[in-house]
Amino acid sequence: MASSAPPPALTLPPSQFARLQPHAYLLAHLSPPAASNQPSLRANGRQPAQFRPTSANTGSLTHTNGSAVVRVGDTTAVCGVRAELLPTSDIASWSVSHASSGAKHRQNTTKNDADADADESQIQDLNLLVPNLSLSTGCAPGFVPGAPPSALAQSLSHQILGLLHSTRLVRAEDLRVWYQVPSFGGDGDMDVDADDEGQKKKNDGKEIKAFWVLYIDIMIISLAGNAFDAAWAAVLAALRDTRLPRAWWDADNEMVVCSETVAEATRLSLRGLPIASSFCVFEADAAAGWRAVIVPDAEEEKKIEEDQRRGMQRRWILADPDGYEEGLSQERVCLVVDREMGKTVIVKMEKNGGWAVDGRELKQLVDIAAERWESLKLILEQC
Amino acid sequence: MTDRRRINGPPSGTRPAVFASSLKSASGAATERPRRHRQPNELRKIFLKTGLIPSASGSAYLEYEPSASLAAARSSPQSLIPPSSALKLACTVHGPKPLPRSATFSPNLVLTTHVKYAPFAARQRKGHIRDASERDLGVHLETALRGVIVAERWPKSGLDITITILEAEDDRWWGDAPDSHDAPWGMMNVLAGCITAASAAIADARIDCLDLVAGGVAAIVSDDAAAEEGNSSTPKLMLDTDPAEHKSILSACVVAYMPARDEITEIWLKGDHSKASLGVDDSSLGHEALIDGAVNAARGAHTVLVEAVRESAERYAGLSNSDS
Amino acid sequence: MASTLPTLAIPGQRLAPVSSYAAGPGTHVQNANIYASIAGPVLVNPASSKTAKSTLSVSRSPLRKAAPAASPSAPKSTAPGPSKPRYNTLPAVDSIVLARVTRVQKRQATVSILVVLDESASNNKSGPQPTTTTTTPTGGSSDNDNIEAILSSAANPENHSNSDELRFQALIRKEDVRAVEKDRVVMDEMFRVGDIVRGTVISLGDQSFYYLTTARNDLGVVMARSEAGNMMFPVSWKEMRDPVTGAAELRKVARPF
Numbered sequence: 001m002a003s004s005a006p007p008p009a010l011t012l013p014p015s016q017f018a019r020l021q022p023h024a025y026l027l028a029h030l031s032p033p034a035a036s037n038q039p040s041l042r043a044n045g046r047q048p049a050q051f052r053p054t055s056a057n058t059g060s061l062t063h064t065n066g067s068a069v070v071r072v073g074d075t076t077a078v079c080g081v082r083a084e085l086l087p088t089s090d091i092a093s094w095s096v097s098h099a100s101s102g103a104k105h106r107q108n109t110t111k112n113d114a115d116a117d118a119d120e121s122q123i124q125d126l127n128l129l130v131p132n133l134s135l136s137t138g139c140a141p142g143f144v145p146g147a148p149p150s151a152l153a154q155s156l157s158h159q160i161l162g163l164l165h166s167t168r169l170v171r172a173e174d175l176r177v178w179y180q181v182p183s184f185g186g187d188g189d190m191d192v193d194a195d196d197e198g199q200k201k202k203n204d205g206k207e208i209k210a211f212w213v214l215y216i217d218i219m220i221i222s223l224a225g226n227a228f229d230a231a232w233a234a235v236l237a238a239l240r241d242t243r244l245p246r247a248w249w250d251a252d253n254e255m256v257v258c259s260e261t262v263a264e265a266t267r268l269s270l271r272g273l274p275i276a277s278s279f280c281v282f283e284a285d286a287a288a289g290w291r292a293v294i295v296p297d298a299e300e301e302k303k304i305e306e307d308q309r310r311g312m313q314r315r316w317i318l319a320d321p322d323g324y325e326e327g328l329s330q331e332r333v334c335l336v337v338d339r340e341m342g343k344t345v346i347v348k349m350e351k352n353g354g355w356a357v358d359g360r361e362l363k364q365l366v367d368i369a370a371e372r373w374e375s376l377k378l379i380l381e382q383c
Numbered sequence: 384m385t386d387r388r389r390i391n392g393p394p395s396g397t398r399p400a401v402f403a404s405s406l407k408s409a410s411g412a413a414t415e416r417p418r419r420h421r422q423p424n425e426l427r428k429i430f431l432k433t434g435l436i437p438s439a440s441g442s443a444y445l446e447y448e449p450s451a452s453l454a455a456a457r458s459s460p461q462s463l464i465p466p467s468s469a470l471k472l473a474c475t476v477h478g479p480k481p482l483p484r485s486a487t488f489s490p491n492l493v494l495t496t497h498v499k500y501a502p503f504a505a506r507q508r509k510g511h512i513r514d515a516s517e518r519d520l521g522v523h524l525e526t527a528l529r530g531v532i533v534a535e536r537w538p539k540s541g542l543d544i545t546i547t548i549l550e551a552e553d554d555r556w557w558g559d560a561p562d563s564h565d566a567p568w569g570m571m572n573v574l575a576g577c578i579t580a581a582s583a584a585i586a587d588a589r590i591d592c593l594d595l596v597a598g599g600v601a602a603i604v605s606d607d608a609a610a611e612e613g614n615s616s617t618p619k620l621m622l623d624t625d626p627a628e629h630k631s632i633l634s635a636c637v638v639a640y641m642p643a644r645d646e647i648t649e650i651w652l653k654g655d656h657s658k659a660s661l662g663v664d665d666s667s668l669g670h671e672a673l674i675d676g677a678v679n680a681a682r683g684a685h686t687v688l689v690e691a692v693r694e695s696a697e698r699y700a701g702l703s704n705s706d707s
Numbered sequence: 708m709a710s711t712l713p714t715l716a717i718p719g720q721r722l723a724p725v726s727s728y729a730a731g732p733g734t735h736v737q738n739a740n741i742y743a744s745i746a747g748p749v750l751v752n753p754a755s756s757k758t759a760k761s762t763l764s765v766s767r768s769p770l771r772k773a774a775p776a777a778s779p780s781a782p783k784s785t786a787p788g789p790s791k792p793r794y795n796t797l798p799a800v801d802s803i804v805l806a807r808v809t810r811v812q813k814r815q816a817t818v819s820i821l822v823v824l825d826e827s828a829s830n831n832k833s834g835p836q837p838t839t840t841t842t843t844p845t846g847g848s849s850d851n852d853n854i855e856a857i858l859s860s861a862a863n864p865e866n867h868s869n870s871d872e873l874r875f876q877a878l879i880r881k882e883d884v885r886a887v888e889k890d891r892v893v894m895d896e897m898f899r900v901g902d903i904v905r906g907t908v909i910s911l912g913d914q915s916f917y918y919l920t921t922a923r924n925d926l927g928v929v930m931a932r933s934e935a936g937n938m939m940f941p942v943s944w945k946e947m948r949d950p951v952t953g954a955a956e957l958r959k960v961a962r963p964f
Contacts, residue, residue: 016822020805020903021930024938061550062453062468064503074437078549080503084397091395130392132511136499138475138545140438141873145497145545146513149388157390213397217502219547221473222436245400245463253406260402262460323438479797481875481915488914533735533744536794539911540875586718589767591744591794593735594719643719644737692717696746700715700766 018043023328027284030316044322049368051277051320054376056233056383058241065214066242068383070234073322074224076139079234081242082215085177085256088208091126122172122211124165131160131216133231139223140323156228160218160235163336167274167347170214170239174268177210177256179249209249210256214242225323228334232276237380242268272338274347275376277369280321281331281356284314315356319368330354333362335369339377344370389511399508402464405558416556417452417466419621419628424676426623426683427469431580433587433695441476441588443691445580447552447572450625464557467627468506470572471550474580476588479540492537492590496525496544498577504551505569516567520574523651527578527598527639530648533591542590546577553627566653568602568626571637574651575600578639579684586692589699594641595692596648597685600624601676602635603654620672622680636673640681650674712751716743716765723763731764732794767796798823798875798908798917805929806919808902809871814881816898818906818919819874876916879906883920884959885927896945896957903930905961927961 018025025043032038042048052073061067064080071077088094123129135153136145143150149157164170183205216238218231243265245258259265317333318325331354336347344366351357357365385391421427428448436442449457452466482493498520500509513521528544552569575598582596602624605617618633626632634654638647652670716722720743722734730736731752733745743749743765752762798804798820806818884892898904905926906919921927924944933939933949933956941960942948948955 016805016824019821020807061471061503062465063506063550067503076436078501080501080549082503082508084392084399084508086393086395086397091393127391127393130390132389132502134501134511136545137473137547138439138442138477138497138543139436141477141480145499145543154388161390213392215392215502215508219501219549221547222438222442224438243463245402247400250403250406255401257403257406258400258463260404260462260464262463265463479795480873483872484915486914537797539914540797586746589745589747591733591735592718593737593742593744595717641719643721643742689717692746693715696715696717696748699746700748 018324022324026282026325026328030282031284040316042318043324048316049319051372051375052322054233054379056237056379058237058383064238065244066238066240068234068237068241070230070237072226072230072233072320074222075226075230076220076222077227077230077234078219078221079231079238080217080219081238082217083212083242083244084215085210085247086126086128086213087210087256120168120172123168123170123175126211128172128175128211128213129161129164129170129216130213131157131164131218131235133157133160133218133220133227135220135223135227137219137221139220143223152227156231159228160216160232163232163274163276163348164216164235167271167336167338169236169270169272169274171269171271174244174266175212175214176208177212177247177249179207179209181205181207210247212244212247214239223323225321225326226278229276229278229320232336233376233380236270236273236275237383239268239270240380244268272340272345272347273373273377273380274336274338275369275373276334276336276348277319277365277372278321279317279319279333279335279357279365279368280325280329281333281354282316282318282325282329283356317357317361317365319372331356333357333365335365337366337369337373339370339373344373386511404464416558416630417450417625417628419625420451421623423619423621424679426680427625429579429684429687431583431687431691433583433691434698436473436475439475439477439584439588440479441584441586441590443474443580443583443587444472445474445576445583446471447576450628452628467556467625468550468553470548470552470576472546472548472573472576472580474544474546474577474584476542476544476581476584476590478542478588479537479590480543482539482541486541488539490538491534492532493541494525494529494532494534494544495541496521496528496546496581498524498546498548498573500548500551504548506553506557516570520570520577523574523649524577524581527574527596527649528581528585530646531582531592531594531596531639531641532585533593536591542585542588544581544584546581548573552625556627556629559630566632566635568624568632568635568653571600571635571651571653572624572626574598575637575680575684578649579688583688583691583695587695594643594646595685595688596639596641597681597688598637598639599677599680599682599684600635600637601673601680602629603633603673604629605631605633620676622676622683634670634673636670636677638674638677638681640678640685642682642685647674647678650677712749712763714748715746716749717746718742718744722749727760728763729760731762733765733767734763796823798877798911800908800910802908804877804906804908804919806877806904806906808898808900808904809876811894811898811900813894816879816884816894817916818877818879818904819871820877820917821874821903877906877908877919878912878916879904879919879921883909883918883922886922897959898928899931899956899958901932902928902958905929921959921961924962927959929961929963931956931958 029043030040054072056068056070058068061080065083066081069078133153133156135143135150138145216235218234220227246264247256247258250257332352334350338345338347430446433443435444447470449469450467453469456466498517499513500517502509552572554567554569578596578598585592586595601622603618604621606629636652639649640647722741722743725736725739725741728741730741734741735744741763745765747765750764750766754761803824804820805822806820808816808818810817881892881894882889884897906921908917909920910918912918931939931947933954935949935952937949937951939947939949941963944960945957946955947958947960
């Protein structure tokens with residue numbers, strides 16, 4: 001199969017070859033003739049497991065509570081976090097369902113163990129995190145500006161939302177605005193059932209008056225493959241940069257007011273540092289995508305392994321694919337890992353589009369993702 | 384009403400934060416209006432770079448230097464309320480590409496412009512769907528560029544110009560209540576930036592142009608500060624005004640200007656400039672002075688534009704050198 | 708002769724009076740002066756005859772390979788042969804293009820144009836091997852197209868599906884497929900979807916299609932996969948063969964160089 005790489009009929013400059021026969025072009029790079037002694041490199045000059053140079057910069061956008069610009073190679077994501085208030089009086093079901101939530105919560109905070117916050121689901125239930133990713137920025141040809149979000153943009157937005165929820169990155173406690181009800185004479189603040197009100201006050205005299213809602217908007221300014229890793233890194237960096245003003249319930253005005261003093265504002269205390277690493281699988285057999293699909297049986301598997309021993313690789317797992325490589329591969333792997341005390345924790349593992357990557361390879365990918373975690377951690381901490 | 388293609392926040396909506404300081408007194412006396420530290424004819428520095436978005440045929444990124452007050456607020460943050468903001472935008476050019484199937488035959492290049500604010504670009508959160516002012520900017524930008532491009536060299540094809548505004552300019556100082564003189568002054572600065580950036584991106588895409596068109600803004604302002612110091616509050620002509628720095632902008636003008644040909648392709652004048660000339664004996668203050676001022680501001684932007692485009696040409700021409 | 712000409716020009720820059728040069732691609736004339744209309748290196752094409760003026764143009768492609776390396780002092784004097792001046796990068800009449808077949812119908816085939824080949828490449832089409840276009844895929848990027856842009860161009864699934872909308876479309880009508888036996892052409896035996904075809908533009912056509920012809924020996928299918936999915940090699944002017952299965956398939960084959 002490898003013999004088909006240089007088409008016999010025509011010799012072309014690389015750029016035309018790259019455009020006409022993208023698959024053969026990438027294959028020729030990855031499997032150079034054995035005699036040439038060249039290393040197997042991707043068309044972009046990277047090693048298969050090599051990520052693109054990454055840089056991050058935070059806090060440069062004026063009208064945000066937190067912002068970040070992350071560049072992964074030629075893919076650029078800008079993320080701005082904007083906090084707005086959701087008064088509990090605006091939540092239709094609040095007085096019924098959360099009447100006693102304060103009590104439970106208070107016990108938790110006194111124990112100083114917010115991880116066991118029983119009301120962590122409030123973030124999800126009340127839609128307190130609102131990530132939206134936009135590709136309609138002219139980031140690549142083919143995305144019509146002004147059109148509704150494309151399928152890719154929608155799926156990326158939902159992946160980010162899902163990951164925000166599943167990692168529990170943001171603590172619900174950080175988003176609550178509490179009010180200490182005065183112990184005397186301060187009744188009638190809420191027109192709730194009198195019994196209920198009395199009950200609550202007896203418990204702690206503290207109630208949630210509002211929540212911060214974080215609008216997390218990601219603009220992909222330049223798209224050159226692997227938008228998810230860049231977008232997630234931008235979200236993470238922007239959340240790390242986010243400062244919420246001190247807010248309190250002003251009983252006179254019956255509204256939540258904030259302090260503009262920077263010194264009083266607090267940063268979010270995020271849970272961990274989950275970092276995403278994406279991979280794609282490039283297969284030597286160009287027709288694999290549309291040939292009759294047959295699951296390789298044991299014998300064939302053996303043959304594949306034999307080939308590999310002889311140095312005839314048939315597929316490559318490419319880290320941090322660029323746009324060109326993404327277009328040439330079916331199978332994707334996305335790993336989100338965190339590290340705690342030297343241990344790698346898999347936060348999310350997603351694999352779709354094929355069956356080339358097996359358990360053994362996934363383990364290797366986890367190791368690569370862990371290395372990526374270390375390097376990206378440094379970048380995020382320095383910005 | 385809910386947008387099913389986007390992730391929506393709480394169904395009841397949310398409220399922007401209200402700061403205690405702005406609640407105490409209507410005038411917002413806690414902080415002072417930022418002051419212009421530049422000379423009336425001194426422009427803010429412009430950072431302009433081409434070719435940052437490789438999948439586009441041409442691209443440019445433009446950033447205005449933060450005003451003195453904003454720079455101070457950045458270096459030693461005191462208040463969460465930014466005193467002013469500085470324009471930041473990215474522009475891409477895609478094409479020439481085929482016209483959509485439904486389009487009729489065109490012997491010329493068909494220009495499409497699109498300007499969109501990021502939701503976090505302004506003090507008020509912007510919606511995801513383009514509003515009237517964004518459409519307005521797109522139309523103004525298109526007129527500014529249409530006169531520059533040699534469209535007949537690109538038959539049957541289209542050119543898409545997309546601008547994403549990451550940070551916009553304020554329309555007024557945040558502490559001021561909207562008043563009768565109010566107009567979206569910040570939009571004019573945004574338009575000038577759009578014109579300059581789009582011009583760089585089009586040159587970066589190697590689409591034939593008559594000249595590099597640059598945008599410039601001038602305004603007639605009447606500052607209370609001057610009046611308090613004893614001077615009569617003479618309306619003054621200022622170039623590249625930051626609306627946050629002025630108590631009252633009487634009128635403003637933005638032009639798209641081609642220096643090599645001394646031609647204006649787009650002019651947008653707003654406000655009452657007759658009053659300015661009536662006020663005091665200086666009869667030259669008026670729309671002509673305003674346009675001249677905007678042209679001078681555009682000349683300033685043009686020098687930055689020339690450098691950015693020259694850099695694009697060198698990068699492009701030097702490609703075969705640097706690669707080998 | 709070109710002492711005052713700049714090496715690099717930017718749009719709106721005055722280059723020379725029309726009295727001394729003729730205006731070429733990348734320039735325009737205003738008030739009897741030639742101005743640059745794009746950013747790039749300034750080129751002077753010497754006059755073809757004694758009486759005519761030299762043509763001044765601003766190059767859309769980087770300086771020719773030989774120019775900056777061999778004689779950086781005189782990059783303007785590189786004359787890329789008697790090529791026709793090009794005012795844009797769009798397909799024009801007589802342009803040689805490479806296109807992918809997207810649809811085959813009874814009377815015509817629809818193709819989407821991938822590459823508009825340089826004039827310099829098509830000039831030598833009668834020669835045995837165009838010297839400018841021999842590079843192996845693993846060779847350096849010494850070409851006039853920005854390979855980085857191609858590599859970075861996002862090819863995500865949805866971009867992929869409508870990428871044909873971003874390319875210029877063309878038709879090869881049944882009567883333009885070959886020069887002989889035009890009435891016996893069966894389109895299915897000439898082209899298949901996915902084939903890469905070399906053709907030349909005969910007309911700019913209507914609003915949506917250019918018109919191509921392959922009615923020449925050097926035009927036709929240059930790359931094709933067999934039904935089994937393997938790259939085929941040409942065996943005759945109307946047949947290609949799969950090297951793995953040995954099966955032959957019918958095509959309007961371009962003569963290999």
